[in-house]
Amino acid sequence: MTDAMSDLGLYAMAKKQTWRRLAVVVSLVLIVGAAGSALFLVRGADTQITDVVKTFEVRHQARELTLALVDAETGQRGYLLTQDNQYLEPYQNAVATIDRTYEDLMKMVADTPGQKLRLGTIAEQIEQKQVEMAMTITLASTGRLAEALAILRSDAGHALMETLRTTIRTFVVEEDAKLIERNAQVETTRQLLVAAILAALAGAVTLSYALFTRTQQQVRALARTRNALMLQNEELEEHVRERTVEAEEARAHAERERARVEALLQDTNHRIGNSLATVSSLLGLQLTRTRSREVRTALEAAQSRVHAIASAHRRLRLGDDLETTDAAEFLEAVIDDMRKTQPTDRQVSFETDLDSLIINARDATTIGIVLGELLTNAVKHAFPDNRPGRVWARFKVRVDGAAKLIVEDDGRGLPEDATQLESGLGSMIIRQLARQFGGEPSFAARDGGGTIVSVALPSLGKKTAATA
Missing domain, CATH: 1.20.120.1730 (Four Helix Bundle (Hemerythrin (Met), subunit A))
Known part of the structure; x- marks a missing residue:
C-alpha cells in the first residue's frame, strides 16, 4: 500500500x-x-x-x-x-x-x-x-x-x-x-x-x-554585487568631481586668455591707427610749411590716404573668432568718420545702403581704403569750389556671395577727357586693390547728372568662406 x-x-x-x-x-x-x-x-x-x-x-x-x-x-x-x-x-x-x-x-x-x-x-x-x-x-x-x-x-x-x-x-x-x-x-x-x-x-x-524561485537566490548575490558597485561608484564620483574642477579651471583659464588676446588685438589696431594718425598730423604740419602747389597737392593726397588707413584700423571691430568682421558695420563706421572729419566749409552729405557680409579682417581694411579713395575722389572732383551735393555709398551682396562697392554722386559728372580717370593716383590705387578680389572699377554717368563708380569684388565673400 x-x-x-x-x-x-x-x-x-x-x-x-x-x-x-x-x-x-x-x-x-x-x-x-x-x-x-x-x-x-x-x-x-x-x-x-x-x-x-x-x-x-x-x-x-x-x-x-x-x-x-x-x-x-x-x-x-x-x-x-x-x-x-x-x-x-x-x-x-x-x-x-x-x-x-x-x-x-x-x-x-x-x-x-x-x-x-x-x-x-x-x-x-x-x-x-x-x-x-x-x-x-x-x-x-x-x-x-x-x-x-x-x-x-x-x-x-x-x-x-x-x-x-x-x-x-x-x-x-x-x-x-x-x-x-x-x-x-x-x-x-x-x-x-x-x-x-x-x-x-x-x-x-x-x-x-x-x-x-530562482530569482530569490539571485537576489542575495545581487545585493552583494550592489554593495561592491556602490563602493566603486563613490570612488568614480570623487574622480569625476576632481576632473570637473580641473576642467572648469582650464575653461576659465582659456576664457581669460581669449579675453587677453582680444584686448591685445583691439589695442594693436588702435595703436596702428594712432600711429598712422600721427603720420597724418606730421604730413599736415609739413603741408603748412610748403609753398609749392604741387607739393601741397601731393601732401594733401598722402595725408588723406594715411588718415583713411588709420580710420580703417581704429574702426575695425573683430567678431567672436577674432579673425572676421561685418563689412556693413565696418564700412558704416568708416563713412561716419569721413562725415565727422569733413571740413566745415564742405556741404556734402553721405547716404549709405550696406549689405551685411562677414569678411576677413585683413580684407576689411583693404575695402575700407578703396571706399575712402572713392569717397575722397567724389568729394574732391564732383563738387569743386565747395559746391554742395550728395554722395551715396552702397555695398551690395548677390545671392551667390559676390559683392560690389558702388559710390554715386550728383556732382558735375565725368570729365570730357576719359584718360583722366585712368591716370590718377587714386584710380590706380582703387584698381590695384580691387584686383586682389578679382574685380575692376567702372565709371558711368548718372541719370540726372553726376558719376557712378562701381567696383566689383567677386571673390571677396568666397575668400572668406574658403578661409573658414
Missing part, C-alpha cells in the same frame, strides 16, 4: 514538472514570437512614420515655395507702386529662396513620378514669373516706371501666378491624401503592435512565475 502511494506521488510530481516545463516552453515561444512580431511591426511603423514625416516636409516645402512666390510678387508690386527701396529687400530675399526651395521639393518627390511630373510642369512658369518681376523692377529702377506698371497691370502675370497657385494646391491635396492613407496604416500597425505586446505580456507572466 505504501509502495503504491509512493509510486503515485512520484508520478504526480513528474507530471507536475512536465506541465511546468511545458508551460515554460510555451511561454518562451509566446515571448519570442511576440517579440519577433513586435520587431517586424515596429520596423514597419518606423517606415510609415518616416513616410508621414516626409509628407509633412513636402507639404511644408510646397507652402514655403508658395509663400516665396507671393512675397516676391508683393515686394515687386510694393516697389513699383511706391518706388520705396524698402520693398526690394523682401523681394530679393524671396527670389533668393525660390529656386532653392523648388530644387529641395523636387528632390523630396524624386521617388514619386506623379508628383515629380506635376512639379516639373511649373518650372518654366516659375522662371517666367521671375523674369517678369525682375524686368519690371529693372525698368522702374532705370526710370521707365510707366512700362513697368503696364506689365504689372496686364493679366499675364496674374494668370501665371494663379496657375502656379493652382498647381501647387493640387500638389498639396495629393500629399494630404497620402498623409491620410499613411495615418490609417500607422493606426493598423499600432493595433497589431498592441496585440503582440499583450501576447508577450501573457508569456512573460507565465515565465516570471516559473522563474520566481
Whole structure:
C-alpha cells in the first residue's frame, strides 16, 4: 500500500514538472514570437512614420515655395507702386529662396513620378514669373516706371501666378491624401503592435512565475554585487568631481586668455591707427610749411590716404573668432568718420545702403581704403569750389556671395577727357586693390547728372568662406 502511494506521488510530481516545463516552453515561444512580431511591426511603423514625416516636409516645402512666390510678387508690386527701396529687400530675399526651395521639393518627390511630373510642369512658369518681376523692377529702377506698371497691370502675370497657385494646391491635396492613407496604416500597425505586446505580456507572466524561485537566490548575490558597485561608484564620483574642477579651471583659464588676446588685438589696431594718425598730423604740419602747389597737392593726397588707413584700423571691430568682421558695420563706421572729419566749409552729405557680409579682417581694411579713395575722389572732383551735393555709398551682396562697392554722386559728372580717370593716383590705387578680389572699377554717368563708380569684388565673400 505504501509502495503504491509512493509510486503515485512520484508520478504526480513528474507530471507536475512536465506541465511546468511545458508551460515554460510555451511561454518562451509566446515571448519570442511576440517579440519577433513586435520587431517586424515596429520596423514597419518606423517606415510609415518616416513616410508621414516626409509628407509633412513636402507639404511644408510646397507652402514655403508658395509663400516665396507671393512675397516676391508683393515686394515687386510694393516697389513699383511706391518706388520705396524698402520693398526690394523682401523681394530679393524671396527670389533668393525660390529656386532653392523648388530644387529641395523636387528632390523630396524624386521617388514619386506623379508628383515629380506635376512639379516639373511649373518650372518654366516659375522662371517666367521671375523674369517678369525682375524686368519690371529693372525698368522702374532705370526710370521707365510707366512700362513697368503696364506689365504689372496686364493679366499675364496674374494668370501665371494663379496657375502656379493652382498647381501647387493640387500638389498639396495629393500629399494630404497620402498623409491620410499613411495615418490609417500607422493606426493598423499600432493595433497589431498592441496585440503582440499583450501576447508577450501573457508569456512573460507565465515565465516570471516559473522563474520566481530562482530569482530569490539571485537576489542575495545581487545585493552583494550592489554593495561592491556602490563602493566603486563613490570612488568614480570623487574622480569625476576632481576632473570637473580641473576642467572648469582650464575653461576659465582659456576664457581669460581669449579675453587677453582680444584686448591685445583691439589695442594693436588702435595703436596702428594712432600711429598712422600721427603720420597724418606730421604730413599736415609739413603741408603748412610748403609753398609749392604741387607739393601741397601731393601732401594733401598722402595725408588723406594715411588718415583713411588709420580710420580703417581704429574702426575695425573683430567678431567672436577674432579673425572676421561685418563689412556693413565696418564700412558704416568708416563713412561716419569721413562725415565727422569733413571740413566745415564742405556741404556734402553721405547716404549709405550696406549689405551685411562677414569678411576677413585683413580684407576689411583693404575695402575700407578703396571706399575712402572713392569717397575722397567724389568729394574732391564732383563738387569743386565747395559746391554742395550728395554722395551715396552702397555695398551690395548677390545671392551667390559676390559683392560690389558702388559710390554715386550728383556732382558735375565725368570729365570730357576719359584718360583722366585712368591716370590718377587714386584710380590706380582703387584698381590695384580691387584686383586682389578679382574685380575692376567702372565709371558711368548718372541719370540726372553726376558719376557712378562701381567696383566689383567677386571673390571677396568666397575668400572668406574658403578661409573658414
